[in-house]
Amino acid sequence: MRSARTLLTGALLVALASCGHTKSVEPTAEPGHEHPPFDKSAPSAHKPEHAEGGHASSGPPRSPTGLPLATSPEQLLKPGAAKKIQERLVHAGALKRETATDELDRETRAALARYQQSQGLPATGDPDGATIDRLGLKADDVFVSAKK
Amino acid sequence: MHIQRFRGARRLAVVAVVLAALFIGFRLALDPIAAHETRQGLARMHGFRGTFDRVHVSLVPLGYTITHLKIVQEPGGRWDAPIFYADKTHVDLVFHRLLHRQLVAKVRVVRPKIIVENEGAKPGPKRAPDLSAQLRQVTPLDVERIEIVRGEVLFRDETEPRRPEVWVHGLDLAAENLATRERLAAGRPATLSAKGVLGRSGQLSLFVSSDPYASPLAFAGRFEVVGLRAAELYDWIEEKTKLHAPEGTIDLYAEFHASGGRIEGGVKPVLKNIHVEPAEPGVGDRLKAWLANIGIKLASDRVPGRNAVATTVPIEGRLADPDVQLWPAIVGVVRNAFVEGVSSGFAHLPPPEAPHGESKLDQTKHALEKKEGPPKAQPPKKGSSK
Numbered sequence: 001m002r003s004a005r006t007l008l009t010g011a012l013l014v015a016l017a018s019c020g021h022t023k024s025v026e027p028t029a030e031p032g033h034e035h036p037p038f039d040k041s042a043p044s045a046h047k048p049e050h051a052e053g054g055h056a057s058s059g060p061p062r063s064p065t066g067l068p069l070a071t072s073p074e075q076l077l078k079p080g081a082a083k084k085i086q087e088r089l090v091h092a093g094a095l096k097r098e099t100a101t102d103e104l105d106r107e108t109r110a111a112l113a114r115y116q117q118s119q120g121l122p123a124t125g126d127p128d129g130a131t132i133d134r135l136g137l138k139a140d141d142v143f144v145s146a147k148k
Numbered sequence: 149m150h151i152q153r154f155r156g157a158r159r160l161a162v163v164a165v166v167l168a169a170l171f172i173g174f175r176l177a178l179d180p181i182a183a184h185e186t187r188q189g190l191a192r193m194h195g196f197r198g199t200f201d202r203v204h205v206s207l208v209p210l211g212y213t214i215t216h217l218k219i220v221q222e223p224g225g226r227w228d229a230p231i232f233y234a235d236k237t238h239v240d241l242v243f244h245r246l247l248h249r250q251l252v253a254k255v256r257v258v259r260p261k262i263i264v265e266n267e268g269a270k271p272g273p274k275r276a277p278d279l280s281a282q283l284r285q286v287t288p289l290d291v292e293r294i295e296i297v298r299g300e301v302l303f304r305d306e307t308e309p310r311r312p313e314v315w316v317h318g319l320d321l322a323a324e325n326l327a328t329r330e331r332l333a334a335g336r337p338a339t340l341s342a343k344g345v346l347g348r349s350g351q352l353s354l355f356v357s358s359d360p361y362a363s364p365l366a367f368a369g370r371f372e373v374v375g376l377r378a379a380e381l382y383d384w385i386e387e388k389t390k391l392h393a394p395e396g397t398i399d400l401y402a403e404f405h406a407s408g409g410r411i412e413g414g415v416k417p418v419l420k421n422i423h424v425e426p427a428e429p430g431v432g433d434r435l436k437a438w439l440a441n442i443g444i445k446l447a448s449d450r451v452p453g454r455n456a457v458a459t460t461v462p463i464e465g466r467l468a469d470p471d472v473q474l475w476p477a478i479v480g481v482v483r484n485a486f487v488e489g490v491s492s493g494f495a496h497l498p499p500p501e502a503p504h505g506e507s508k509l510d511q512t513k514h515a516l517e518k519k520e521g522p523p524k525a526q527p528p529k530k531g532s533s534k
Contacts, residue, residue: 066335069337071404122320126341128324146336
């Protein structure tokens with residue numbers, strides 16, 4: 001019984017190993033794959049898969065009472081809001097103009113954290129209401145809200 | 149005429165002096181009155197005792213500051229090991245809300261130290277204080293926003309012999325739209341953003357958005373720890389496995405969404421350059437460590453310099469009793485090692501759900517085919533509550 005189990009385990013290991021040699025051992029990004037392996041910019045650029053399931057065009061998913069719910073802060077931004085935030089960060093000297101990409105990317109988050117720290121706010125790197133207010137923007141122009 | 153004008157001016161001066169004296173008296177009395185009220189509020193807390201050094205009320209802007217606030221559990225709490233301490237706690241009234249006759253406040257806590265202990269099934273109120281609830285006892289305000297700057301949180305598991313700890317420091321946190329009345333929230337969800345350091349090496353970030361008016365609770369969010377040295381988990385794994393991992397790092401990504409009493413999402417651990425050693429010099433433990441290292445080597449992507457092992461663990465089910473799906477996690481290791489290559493960050497989170505239940509054989513077969521995509525979370529079994 002024990003030898004049979006050993007044989008089975010050995011066979012499984014050999015099968016896995018051979019599978020590894022016949023498939024891609026050196027990981028590469030799939031064509032069209034959003035993130036190459038260990039691409040450090042991946043998390044900030046990620047669009048969650050459930051957003052593609054009908055939510056992408058209509059904004060983030062809604063709670064039963066109609067409030068927008070998001071797994072990341074960029075999902076709570078209105079279209080074009082990231083650009084407005086970047087413009088204000090550039091104006092405040094926290095972000096270089098050439099690194100502004102109209103997306104809430106890693107550089108923008110780092111700039112937001114620097115700006116928040118300089119303003120005595122919690123340096124989370126996420127665009128919250130107090131940060132938006134200090135940047136001279138209106139929260140209603142930046143964040144999506146419940147449909148009236 | 150001249151005398152009358154002089155008398156009028158003198159009366160005005162007397163009134164001004166009296167008003168100034170009243171204002172100074174009021175101002176001088178304000179801090180002791182606020183300190184008294186704070187002491188009363190702290191004394192009304194159930195299961196806790198509180199103390200502080202001083203209280204200061206500012207009139208412009210209208211706010212209130214407690215210095216060196218300390219809270220201990222009662223009974224048995226020690227003042228030299230409080231479960232909550234903060235250098236400064238500011239409560240500021242939101243002026244534009246005041247114009248609309250709404251008492252709404254923002255709370256800012258500077259350098260707090262919070263201890264959370266898991267005491268298992270022991271009786272008694274063993275938990276960290278709910279800061280907003282306690283503040284509500286001290287001040288009758290709606291708290292709209294809470295900020296934590298340079299905070300520390302220590303979680304200690306008292307149910308384990310080694311009392312392992314998780315320490316988060318350098319914690320910056322902003323929670324907003326917390327107002328309990330719907331019309332104050334301006335149609336936006338309550339959000340929580342946090343950033344800090346887990347242990348000595350893990351860069352931690354957290355984002356949660358939630359609907360405080362939904363019943364049952366509705367929320368969504370993500371959690372990320374990057375670069376946590378595996379050696380820091382010694383106290384957590386050594387006791388149970390008799391192994392430890394002195395080399396290597398762990399990244400952890402999680403994404404979740406809860407609504408209608410159900411939660412779905414996934415956790416993705418990525419182990420890099422992990423090497424396992426026996427905690428004690430026994431033959432059995434050495435064999436276990438050898439097997440573990442073989443397994444890690446076999447399942448890793450074998451990219452020099454990182455040798456990463458990754459998978460995605462789907463989480464589905466009722467919020468009170470979520471189902472962690474083990475099989476997609478196991479086949480995920482195989483897929484990441486041999487088929488697809490390890491992808492970082494939140495890729496494949498939350499994992500896609502299979503349209504109908506698949507057998508373990510089918511799940512394994514699909515995981516080994518590149519075109520099939522990542523292992524899928526299995527839908528709830530018939531009979532489970534949806």
